Amino acid sequence: MMNKKIAEGCLSVCKKEKCPVSCCDDVGVEEWVMEYLAFHDRARVFWESKGIKFKFKGDRVGVTNCSTGKECKFLKYSLSKDYDQRPIDCKIYPYFVDWEEIDFNKKKINLYFADFDCPLTKEQMPPEFKDNVSRIIKRDFSLLFFGADFEVIFHDQCKYDIYKTKRVVKIVRAKN
Numbered sequence: 239m240m241n242k243k244i245a246e247g248c249l250s251v252c253k254k255e256k257c258p259v260s261c262c263d264d265v266g267v268e269e270w271v272m273e274y275l276a277f278h279d280r281a282r283v284f285w286e287s288k289g290i291k292f293k294f295k296g297d298r299v300g301v302t303n304c305s306t307g308k309e310c311k312f313l314k315y316s317l318s319k320d321y322d323q324r325p326i327d328c329k330i331y332p333y334f335v336d337w338e339e340i341d342f343n344k345k346k347i348n349l350y351f352a353d354f355d356c357p358l359t360k361e362q363m364p365p366e367f368k369d370n371v372s373r374i375i376k377r378d379f380s381l382l383f384f385g386a387d388f389e390v391i392f393h394d395q396c397k398y399d400i401y402k403t404k405r406v407v408k409i410v411r412a413k414n
């Protein structure tokens with residue numbers, strides 16, 4: 239059963255509990271297998287004991303039942319006070335990493351808006367927010383890729399709405 243949506247933005251500038259939008263959807267979160275293996279596999283039994291479900295779908299892992307309806311379980315039952323253990327896309331929302339567009343030769347990562355629901359997307363995105371997102375991406379990708387230093391490129395636009403139309407857009411892109 240789908241849990242109630244909650245607002246789980248943690249970064250500064252995020253409107254947090256005052257936000258009119260609940261950006262958290264614990265039925266639609268995915269991470270790449272590589273990300274899962276690096277950050278979640280070792281504690282899988284622990285997370286599953288809290289009710290979180292991981293389901294492999296090809297090269298991705300779906301994460302469901304990850305909220306209590308009031309809080310994110312990765313935050314509520316955190317195993318580290320220093321490290322946010324949520325999937326990367328949860329940590330940087332309203333941005334998301336387009337893994338298919340990562341340039342591994344030049345070490346460039348493109349970030350797009352996942353959707354336009356977040357009020358931060360309606361105005362000039364604060365530099366402070368981007369700095370925090372950039373820091374998270376650089377740190378996590380350095381951990382994933384043996385210390386590599388990736389450049390983060392922000393696109394303050396929606397490539398596709400990953401939560402509502404991803405499947406449709408992917409079909410269209412495949413035909414082109």
Ligand code: SF4
Nearest residue numbers: 246262304305310328
């Ligand atoms: S992992 Fe946490 S922040 Fe991400 S969708 Fe689930 S409940 Fe929300």
Ligand code: SF4
Nearest residue numbers: 247252253257261356
């Ligand atoms: S929708 Fe945006 S501003 Fe609102 S809680 Fe989520 S990240 Fe923060």
